[in-house]
Amino acid sequence: MPYLTGRRPAQEIAVQIRLASAFETAMLANVERSMSRVLEQAAGAIEAGGNIGLAVQQHERDLTAIYRNTFERVMPEFGGRILSAAGKSWRVHLRQKDSQSEFDQAVRAYIEASGARAAIVAETTRERLRAAILAGEADGMSQREIASQIRRGVPDLPGIGTFSPRVRAAVIARTEVHTASTVASSEAAKATGVVQQREWVSAEDARTRADHSAADGQKVGMGERYEVGGTSLALPGDPNGPAAQIVNCRCVEAFVT
Numbered sequence: 001m002p003y004l005t006g007r008r009p010a011q012e013i014a015v016q017i018r019l020a021s022a023f024e025t026a027m028l029a030n031v032e033r034s035m036s037r038v039l040e041q042a043a044g045a046i047e048a049g050g051n052i053g054l055a056v057q058q059h060e061r062d063l064t065a066i067y068r069n070t071f072e073r074v075m076p077e078f079g080g081r082i083l084s085a086a087g088k089s090w091r092v093h094l095r096q097k098d099s100q101s102e103f104d105q106a107v108r109a110y111i112e113a114s115g116a117r118a119a120i121v122a123e124t125t126r127e128r129l130r131a132a133i134l135a136g137e138a139d140g141m142s143q144r145e146i147a148s149q150i151r152r153g154v155p156d157l158p159g160i161g162t163f164s165p166r167v168r169a170a171v172i173a174r175t176e177v178h179t180a181s182t183v184a185s186s187e188a189a190k191a192t193g194v195v196q197q198r199e200w201v202s203a204e205d206a207r208t209r210a211d212h213s214a215a216d217g218q219k220v221g222m223g224e225r226y227e228v229g230g231t232s233l234a235l236p237g238d239p240n241g242p243a244a245q246i247v248n249c250r251c252v253e254a255f256v257t
Contacts, residue, residue: 004189004255005085009201009217016185016252017203019077020177027070027173034062035125035165042129043147052129060122067114071180075107078181079188082255086192099191106187110180117239121172175247179237182252186235189255190222197256200226200236212236212251219256 005012041055083099129150136146153164189195202208202216211229218226225232233241236251 002257004082004192004195004257007254009199009254012254013201013203013250013252016078016181017250020074020181023070023074023077023177023181024173027066027177028169030066030070031063031172032165032169034059034066035169037062038125038129039150039153039165043150046133046143046147046150049143052126052133056122056126056129059125060119063118063121064115067118067176068111070177071107071111071114074177074180075110075184077184079103079107079184082185082188083192086189086194099188099193102191103184103188106191107184110183117176171248175237175249178249179239179246182235182237183239185255186253189253194257195222195255197221198235199254199256200228200251201254202251207248207250209245209249211245212249215251 003009003012005015007015038055038059041058042052045052045055083103086099132150133146136149141149186198189198197219198221200212200215200218200220202212204213204216209229211231215226215228218228220226225234226236227233228245231242231245233245235253237246237249239246
């Protein structure tokens, strides 16, 4: 069967993972800095007898800027390659249909929602900091001792695990870049008007979820949803999907013409 990019699914996922890698590296570094900064600012506030509210608010603003900047670079890259592939084979059709305009509108809507996605991460940071403070107080620690522990990343705190800026940033960067890239590719494919089916393509290695491995090769129409592990997903990395199926996902779509 013909695929839009001319690549078979195994080739397509290799290309997309390679493209995403550079964006993930850049976002990871930026998010890690923001995570480290909020820990330092929160620790300083605790030592001064204040609260962590201002530190978390700044953290949310930083993350919002990082998300927006990342999406503004990722989405045109991934969507553009789909529009370009379609344009090479269906020039007449694309002249009749303003695919680029439709795609750009979808991208703008996704980017405008970046603040809400950043706010979720910031709220998780707030909850973990509060848990660290409460746990420290329950253990009879002084404010200085609690602050010192937070600066170290709150290692292995009961109930919340390790609060490591590097680890959290890696998960966030991998997940957000992946979701933005799959949304962009899918919106671009829809905008071309020439894609008949979308095919779920999994990485098929030791890190692949069993549910995602089982979904490999599943085909749906443009307006349909995938069934993955008993969950209905619009696409790999569905921004509205459950964390268990989205976080650290690397699956992509191949588009059948």
